[in-house]
Amino acid sequence: MQTTIVWVLLGAVFGAGVAALFAAARLRTAQAARVEDQKKVVELQATLQAERAAAGEKLALLEQAREKLSETFASLSADALRRNNDEFLRLANENLQKFREQASGDFKLTKAEIDNLVKPVSETLGKLERQVGELEVKREGAYHTLTQQVKELATGQSALGKETRNLVTALRAPATRGRWGEVQLKRVAELAGMVEYCDFVEQETIEGEDGRLRPDMIVKLPNDRCVVVDAKAPLMAYLEAVECTDEDTRQERLAQHARQVRDHMMKLASKAYWKQIGESPEFVVMFLPGESFYSAALEQDPSLIEFGADSRVILATPTTLIALLHAVAYGWRQEKLAEDAEQIARLGADLHVRLVKVLEHVTKVGRGLRTAVDAYNDAVGSIESRLLVQARKFQGLAAPAERGIEVLEPIDRQVRHVQALELGLPEESAAPDPDSGAGPDVP
Known part of the structure; x- marks a missing residue:
């Protein structure tokens, strides 16, 4: 059971690792795309700086041209300068204003083009950041859920172990163990449709040659026939084997469980219920209230089935007894x-x-x-x-x-x-x- 928990934890850690690797790969891909987009933004920014520098150089050239023109006209005669200075300055200012407006328009056009190029990149980067954030949230949520499930599994396993120990402790008492077997027997009969008031009788006492016989259940068959079912199988050795931590001791208890099952079969054979109950088939059913009891005994002693057939004692688990009772119910339907x-x-x-x-x-x-x-x-x-x-x-x-x-x-x-x-x-x-x-x- 501890090995199962270890494998479950390893599977959980492995699943978390695979999820983390998948998220890391997605994150690396997103970061690579982001770096590529940032490179494009840097290139566009460099282009914008170059355009700005070119516009500045044009303005500087215009200022230099203005200065040179001023120096040239300053050397002319004062009269001609006075006559033409204002007009020249006016024209120069107009031309300078036109150059400035053209340069400013070029700058605005270049900025709009750059903005158009940068905008999709910015939107892509925004989407990428949101996706990375969502992946991180999902990863954290999945990790939290996985951790919670592992904790719940460990808690459930602990509770199951505790309940198992409580059941084993309770079944140590013969009265409790017998009552549990009777309850299991009744439940099996109910599942098979053999209702108590119609087709079976519990705890009926029969006067036999060796005293009073008390079968746990008598299944009534058509034509006034019946089959006896006994549910007093010994389970103590098996319950001790379940609690054992040492493998050798556990195998010893399981072998003892198989011997106890064989001894109980011999006791049932010696009671010869079919002789005490008229028109009864010459066999008795020995009910084991769990599949694990049957498989453990059969694993230690594979000849139990042949021994039971020779002794007229049929071993039955809940599954096989349900099948037997279904057959009996079918016989009752045919009789009806x-x-x-x-x-x-x-x-x-x-x-x-x-x-x-x-x-x-x-x-x-x-x-x-x-x-x-x-x-x-x-x-x-x-x-x-x-x-x-x-x-x-x-x-x-x-x-x-x-x-x-x-x-x-x-x-x-x-x-x-x-x-x-x-x-x-x-x-x-x-x-x-x-x-x-x-x-x-x-x-």
């Missing part, structure tokens, strides 16, 4: 389906009897309808041939009559036969086809 199918068959047979009775009544009604139709048709034929002939003679003699004699139509529709030979009803003779020309006899 069989019971439902049997009840459906009974209901079907009763429904068949009632249906036959109803069809017999319907058949009688059909016969009565056919008899009534035949009688009606006979009466209509008799009226047509015997009464209406004489009545129509009255109309020919102009005998007074409020209404004419209506024509009586025979009923040509046939009553539909009930075809129910599969229900055991006798087949009735077919009625005459109205299209064949056959009709009722007319007397």
